[in-house]
Amino acid sequence: MTLRSRVFFKPEPSTIGVFFAALTTILASRKV
DSSP states (O other), X not given: XXXXXXXXXXXXXXXXXXXXXXXXXXXHHHHO
């Protein structure tokens, strides 16, 4: 998860990155 976040944040640290991070957090919380 951390590696993917870094890869996504490196190319485009824009609203998309923040949105993706939020989505990942929500998905992780739901999975747990």
